Each structure stands twice: as C-alpha cells, then as structure tokens.
Amino acid sequence: MIFAGAVDWRSLAAADDTRPAVWFSGRLDDVAAFAVSIGANAAIPPAELIGLAVARRGIAILDTLYGEFALAVVEPKSRQLHLMRDATGQRPLLFVSDSHGVRFGSAPRDLGLALRPDLAGLAAFLDGHAALQEGTALAGVRQVRPGEIVTIAPERLTRRYWWQPIAEPEPFDPRRDYAEEYRAHLAEAVRLRLPSGPVATHLSAGWDSGAVTSAAAALAGPDRVTAFTAVPWRPVEGAIMRHADPDESPLAALTANHLGIHHRLLREKSDPFANARAFIADAQAPLPDAFHLGWWNAARDAARGVGATVLLTGELGNLSLNASGLPMLRWLVTRGHYRQAWRESAALVAAGTVRRRGAAATALAHCIPAPLFDWARTTFGGGIPSTAGGFLRPKRRRVTPPTAPGGNPHADRLAQIRASDFGTFRHLSQQRWGLAETDPTADRRLVEWSLRLPSETLLNDGVLRPMARRALHGRLPDAVLASPLRGLQSADWYQQAGAVDCRRLLAEIREHSLARDFLDIAAIEQAIDNWPTGDWNSPAVYGRYRVSLFDALCAGLFIAHFAP
Numbered sequence: 001m002i003f004a005g006a007v008d009w010r011s012l013a014a015a016d017d018t019r020p021a022v023w024f025s026g027r028l029d030d031v032a033a034f035a036v037s038i039g040a041n042a043a044i045p046p047a048e049l050i051g052l053a054v055a056r057r058g059i060a061i062l063d064t065l066y067g068e069f070a071l072a073v074v075e076p077k078s079r080q081l082h083l084m085r086d087a088t089g090q091r092p093l094l095f096v097s098d099s100h101g102v103r104f105g106s107a108p109r110d111l112g113l114a115l116r117p118d119l120a121g122l123a124a125f126l127d128g129h130a131a132l133q134e135g136t137a138l139a140g141v142r143q144v145r146p147g148e149i150v151t152i153a154p155e156r157l158t159r160r161y162w163w164q165p166i167a168e169p170e171p172f173d174p175r176r177d178y179a180e181e182y183r184a185h186l187a188e189a190v191r192l193r194l195p196s197g198p199v200a201t202h203l204s205a206g207w208d209s210g211a212v213t214s215a216a217a218a219l220a221g222p223d224r225v226t227a228f229t230a231v232p233w234r235p236v237e238g239a240i241m242r243h244a245d246p247d248e249s250p251l252a253a254l255t256a257n258h259l260g261i262h263h264r265l266l267r268e269k270s271d272p273f274a275n276a277r278a279f280i281a282d283a284q285a286p287l288p289d290a291f292h293l294g295w296w297n298a299a300r301d302a303a304r305g306v307g308a309t310v311l312l313t314g315e316l317g318n319l320s321l322n323a324s325g326l327p328m329l330r331w332l333v334t335r336g337h338y339r340q341a342w343r344e345s346a347a348l349v350a351a352g353t354v355r356r357r358g359a360a361a362t363a364l365a366h367c368i369p370a371p372l373f374d375w376a377r378t379t380f381g382g383g384i385p386s387t388a389g390g391f392l393r394p395k396r397r398r399v400t401p402p403t404a405p406g407g408n409p410h411a412d413r414l415a416q417i418r419a420s421d422f423g424t425f426r427h428l429s430q431q432r433w434g435l436a437e438t439d440p441t442a443d444r445r446l447v448e449w450s451l452r453l454p455s456e457t458l459l460n461d462g463v464l465r466p467m468a469r470r471a472l473h474g475r476l477p478d479a480v481l482a483s484p485l486r487g488l489q490s491a492d493w494y495q496q497a498g499a500v501d502c503r504r505l506l507a508e509i510r511e512h513s514l515a516r517d518f519l520d521i522a523a524i525e526q527a528i529d530n531w532p533t534g535d536w537n538s539p540a541v542y543g544r545y546r547v548s549l550f551d552a553l554c555a556g557l558f559i560a561h562f563a564p
Contacts, residue, residue, distance in 0.1 A: 003091075004105035007074055007081050009154045012101075018077045020054045022047040025106065026069030026091045029192050034064065047071075062149065063162045066444050070144070070423075072104055081152045085423070087163040088316065088442040089131070089146025092423030096140055102152050106427050108141055108284040115141070115284065117559045119518050123396050125286050126551055131421035134159070137286050137558065146421055165448045167414040169331060172454035181449065182471035183215075186321060189443035190215040193310060195436075200303035201312040203227035203263070204487045205251035205480065207465075207472060208317025212440050214259055214475040216312055222260040226306050227252070230295035231267040232492035239535040243484060246491035246537060254477045264302055270294030272497050273505055276554040277561075283428050286558040290550055291490035296425075300433045310436045311429065315422060317441035319413045320450040322468050325459030326354065327409035329363035332455065334407035347462025353484070366407040390544070391527070391552035393520050410451050417447065491537050493546045499531040502553060509556035514563045519556055524549065 003025035024047040028034070031049070035042035038053045038061065046069075053061045054073055059082055062073070068090035073082040081102055085093050095104040096111045103111045121137040124130050136143050144150050147163030190212060199220050201213040209227075217225045229252040236246040245251075249265055256263035272290035275297065279287045287293060303311045318324065326348075332341035345359040354362070405412050422439070429437040440446070457467035469481055490496075506524055509515045527549055532541045 003070055003093075004103075004110035005072055006101060006103045008101040009079065010100070012074070012076055012079055020051045021074040021076070022051040022054075023072040023104075024050060024069060025071070026086065027067045027192075028069060029066040034066075037064070059151075068426075068438060070106065079153055082149055083144045083152070084149040084162065085144045085146055087147045087165075087444040088417060088439075088447065089421045089423050090426055090438065090442060092421075092427050093144040094136065094141055095144070095150070095152075096142065097152055097157065099154070107424075108136075108138055111141060113138075113140055115139075115562050116564075117514060117562050119396060119514070122286060122518065122555055122558065123392060125288070126392070126555060129419065131419050138284070138562070146418060146423070161418075163444070165414065165451050167410040167451040168408060169328075169410055169455050170452045172456045178453070178457045178467045179470035182321065182467060185443070185446045185449055186211055186215050186440065186471075187219065189440035189446045190312070191219055192443070193312060193436075193438045193440055194220055195308070195310040197224070198306050198308040199225045199310060199312065200299070200306065200308035200435075201225060201227045202299060202314065203229050203252045203255060204489075205245055205248035205255075205483060205485070206317075206487055207322045207468065207476065207480070208314035208441055210252075210255050210476045210480060211317065211321060211472055212312050212314045213255065213261065214472070215440070217259045217261050218475075223262075225259075226262040226264060226303070226308065227256055228264050228266055228299040228302050229253075230299070230489055231265045233267060233269040233495055234492060236491045236537065237534070239538045240488065240491070241537055241539045241542065243486055244488035244491075244537065245483075245485035246488045248487045248489075251477075251480050251483060255480055258477045262306075266295055266298045266302060268295070268298050269496055270298070271501075272493075272550060273501065273553070273557065276557050279428070280554075280558050280561050282432060283424050285424050287554050288551065289490075290554050291493045291496065291546070294496070295490065300429060300435055300437075303435060304433055309434065310438065313437060313439045314441045315439050316417065316420065316447070319417050319420070320447045321441045322465060323409075323413055323450060323453075323458060325455075325464040325466075326362050327365075327405060327412065328455040328459040329359065330366055330405060330407055331409055333363050334366065344459055344462060348464075351462050353462070353464065365405045390548050391520050391524050392518060396518050410453075414451060488537060490546075493550075494532075494536040497550070499528050502528050502549065505553050505557070509553070509560045512556075512560050512563045515556045515559045518559060519552055524552065 005023045028046045032042045035049060038056050040049055040052045062084055067086060069086050070091035070093040071084050083093055083095055083104055092106050095102055096113050105111055108115055116139045118137055118139040121135045124133045125137050134142055147161050148159060149162045151158045199216050201216055202209045203213050213227050229249050231249045232247055240246055275293045276287045276290045279293060329341050329345060341363055345363060348354050348359055349356050426437050429435045458465060460466045472481060510521055535541055
C-alpha cells in the first residue's frame with residue numbers, strides 16, 4: 001500500500017477546515033472496541049476513524065491503537081503534524097522537513113528529494129544501530145522509529161516513544177495457567193493475520209516459526225497452510241560454531257508432518273550481490289544480509305506460487321513469546337536470591353545445558369565491564385566476533401563501545417525489540433510480491449504480556465522456558481522441543497560467492513570516491529587475498545567474511561547506486 005503525503009505550513013495556516021486530516025497504511029486491530037471507546041461506527045475506514053478519535057479525544061488517543069500501521073495526522077488548528085508507527089515498527093515511515101513544510105512516505109522515493117548517501121547513517125547501519133537513529137543512510141531523510149511518534153510544527157520537532165510497556169517480571173501467581181495464556185495470545189495474534197485463502201509460513205527447526213505455523217494450522221486447517229524451509233544448496237562443510245544447526249530441514253519436516261501441513265524445501269543457489277543490487281534499487285535502503293535475502297525472496301516467490309496473500313513469520317519470537325530463560329540468572333542475582341541462582345545454575349550445568357563458566361558469566365554479566373564481557377562472549381561462549389567497522393576507514397568507524405546486559409533481562413529484551421526494524425522488508429514484500437508479510441510474535445499485546453512474565457515461567461529447576469514447553473507440548477514434536485541447537489541459516493554462503501566475486505565487485509565500487517572515503521579498500525583487498533579455505537562457519541570466519549566483509553561490500557553497492 002503506497003503511503004505518502006505532504007504538509008505545507010502556509011497552506012495550512014490559510015485553511016478554514018479545523019478537522020484533523022489523516023493518512024493511514026496498514027491494519028488496525030480491535031477496531032470495534034476502539035470505535036465504541038470514542039462513540040463512532042466501527043464500519044468507517046481506519047483513517048476516518050482515527051480522525052474522529054483525535055478530534056474527540058486529542059492526540060493521546062493514538063497511544064491506545066493496536067495493529068501494524070504507519071499514520072500521519074495533521075491538526076490544522078495547532079498547525080502540527082504527527083507521524084507515528086506501530087509498537088514494533090511493522091510499517092516504515094520516513095520524512096523530510098524544512099521551513100516550508102514536511103513530506104512523508106513509506107519509501108525514500110516518496111519524498112521528492114535528490115537522494116545522496118549519508119556516510120554517518122550508513123556506518124550506524126553497519127554497526128547494528130540503524131533503528132535507534134533519527135536519521136537514515138540517506139542525507140536529509142529522517143525516520144520515525146518503531147513505537148515512536150514525531151510531532152512537527154513550523155519551528156520545532158519533538159520525538160517520544162509512545163509505546164512504553166512495563167518490562168519487569170511480575171511475582172509468580174500459582175493460580176494462573178501461563179501455558180494456556182501463551183496459547184491464547186498466540187492464537188489471537190495469528191487469527192488477526194489470517195487471510196481467507198491459502199496461508200504461507202516460514203518454518204525452521206525452532207520454536208518461534210513452529211509455534212506460529214502450528215497455530216495457523218489449528219485455526220485455518222492444515223490443508224490451507226504451506227510452510228517453507230530454507231535448505232543449504234549443497235551439504236555444508238567444515239567446522240560449525242557451537243550449538244548451530246546448518247540444515248534445519250529434518251526437524252522442520254518433523255513439525256510439518258506432525259501438523260499435517262504442506263511443506264516445501266527451498267534449495268536454491270542465489271547471487272548475494274545481485275540480491276543486494278535489486279534490494280537497493282527497490283527499497284532504496286542498504287541491505288543488512290544479502291545471503292539471508294536470497295532464501296527470503298525464494299519463500300516469497302513460492303508463497304505467491306501457491307496463491308497465498310499472507311506470509312507468516314516469527315522473527316521476534318525469541319524476544320517475546322519464546323524468550324530464553326538463561327538471563328533470568330541475572331535477575332535472581334540482582335534481586336538478592338543468591339541461593340536460588342546457585343541452585344538454578346547447578347541444575348543447568350548438571351543437565352548439560354551450559355558450562356560452569358557460562359552459567360557464572362550469565363549470572364554476573366551485569367557486574368562485568370562491557371569490554372570484558374564482549375571478550376568472554378566470543379572467546380568462551382562461541383559468539384560471533386563483532387567486526388562491523390573492521391572494513392571501514394578509521395575516520396568512518398563509529399566508536400560504539402560494547403554493552404553488557406543489565407540486571408533486568410526483560411528491559412534488555414525491550415531494548416533489543418526497539419533496535420529491530422522490519423518495516424522496509426514488509427513494505428517491499430507488499431509492493432513487489434503483493435504479500436502481507438507479518439509476524440504474530442511481534443503483536444503488541446503478546447509482546448507486552450511476555451515482558452511481564454515471572455522468572456519461574458522462563459527458568460525453573462534447571463529447565464529453560466518451562467512455560468513455553470508446556471504450551472507447545474503436543475503441538476510441536478518432542479524432538480523439536482528437545483533440540484539444543486539454533487538454526488544457522490545460509491550456512492552455505494561460501495558456495496554462493498567467493499573471492500573472485502568479491503574482487504570483481506570491489507573493482508566496481510572503488511571507482512567511486514565516496515566509497516573510497518568510506519571503505520578501507522586495503523583491508524578489504526587483504527581479506528580477499530587471504531580467503532579462507534575451510535571452517536567456513538566457525539565464529540571467526542563467519543563473523544569476518546560472511547557478516548562483515550559482505551556487509552561492507554553491499555554498503556559500497558549502496559554508495560555506488562546513489563553517489564553522483
């Protein structure tokens with residue numbers, strides 16, 4: 001859905017009409033209840049309903065909206081424009097402003113601006129902080145962040161996160177059936193997103209997409225659901241980082257058979273740089289993961305092939321519905337429950353879930369200096385080294401110190417949710433494939449419920465996520481619920497692009513002076529000359545090449561596309 005508009009302050013001052021003007025894109029949930037709360041008819045279009053609500057209750061009424069949306073509200077009387085995105089940012093919203101007015105839209109091309117790269121914004125993107133920035137990777141283009149409302153008047157601009165959920169564990173209540181609440185929230189979130197026809201879902205070996213697919217099958221019927229699983233193009237070779245599963249198809253097939261749904265394996269080789277070029281041209285934004293996009297696009301193609309108009313995903317599941325219980329060790333320590341923290345740590349070690357040093361590091365992470373925690377995470381925890389700025393020129397590298405977790409894991413999760421932004425991908429899926437790509441695990445009510453869960457529902461007697469296990473028992477195969485592995489998607493990355501491809505692309509982008517000013521060409525050349533010969537998915541190689549090098553080269557493509 002195209003979403004674009006403009007406000008001219010001079011015209012607005014001369015207008016006689018004092019009614020709010022509204023632009024709206026997306027989907028509103030609980031429309032009937034919202035309409036009743038303002039004394040309106042639920043059958044009227046969302047934009048008109050929101051306009052009535054603002055006229056009758058003021059702009060604060062917008063904080064009560066549920067759904068996936070981007071909206072703009074002009075209040076002529078106060079000469080103000082309000083730009084707002086839903087709680088978890090499932091629709092994009094960009095704007096440019098000057099002394100004459102504001103232009104806004106879903107994509108940069110909607111803004112009527114000559115687009116040029118912003119190197120500071122691009123560096124923030126590579127650093128993983130793009131969703132937290134006010135600006136973007138394009139000069140002069142600003143964004144409304146997920147869960148934020150931006151108010152613009154002729155001589156001022158203010159921002160606030162309108163979505164302010166409580167992110168702190170509640171006391172455990174033995175009278176509540178948390179597993180049943182889990183199933184109810186999941187079912188409602190999926191129901192709101194189901195189409196009347198065929199349903200497509202992502203399906204990995206994990207709990208998040210499995211839970212969504214299971215709920216879709218129960219609500220729509222197995223025959224209407226087709227799940228898609230990415231499979232390595234060829235068998236993956238070499239060392240694999242700890243707890244990683246390079247091929248999720250066997251466990252995904254168990255889930256599909258258990259549910260009785262249609263299942264398709266996507267085993268296709270794609271060109272990551274061709275993916276990046278297409279994405280940059282279509283979305284007018286830098287691409288965070290060219291390999292990931294290859295199978296994502298294949299799923300979109302396949303979903304349209306079976307006639308689906310909705311593709312259900314589950315990206316935020318591990319931050320909401322199925323959050324890890326391991327960080328609750330920190331919560332017990334910060335609350336002074338040292339004996340309980342010790343008992344839980346010992347039970348986790350005895351079960352083989354973690355090592356002793358891993359349990360200790362997790363429980364005391366908030367007490368460890370951030371650089372030391374980051375070193376321990378990569379050295380002992382098998383994490384991917386953070387080398388985001390390693391291929392940028394020193395003057396372009398963002399000096400963003402590593403951060404250690406805080407004492408409240410729920411607040412940490414909220415911070416990670418705020419740093420996630422899938423709006424551009426959703427918009428592109430709708431524009432190019434005609435697919436409503438949507439994540440039930442990002443549903444506002446579901447997320448708010450998950451951010452208040454008691455620690456006992458996430459960690460109890462050495463069992464991680466006991467509440468989710470009970471909720472999914474019988475809905476997912478036991479082998480899936482028991483698996484300690486996490487999916488490593490695109491583990492075949494080294495089969496899809498190599499040193500020759502990187503060298504060829506580098507020769508192209510280095511012709512642009514702005515790219516030479518941004519990228520450390522010598523460091524990139526050295527990395528290509530020392531191309532690895534194995535252990536492609538070890539933490540060091542994966543982090544330096546699969547993530548950092550390819551992201552830097554795709555950033556060069558972005559510069560080349562928009563540079564003069």
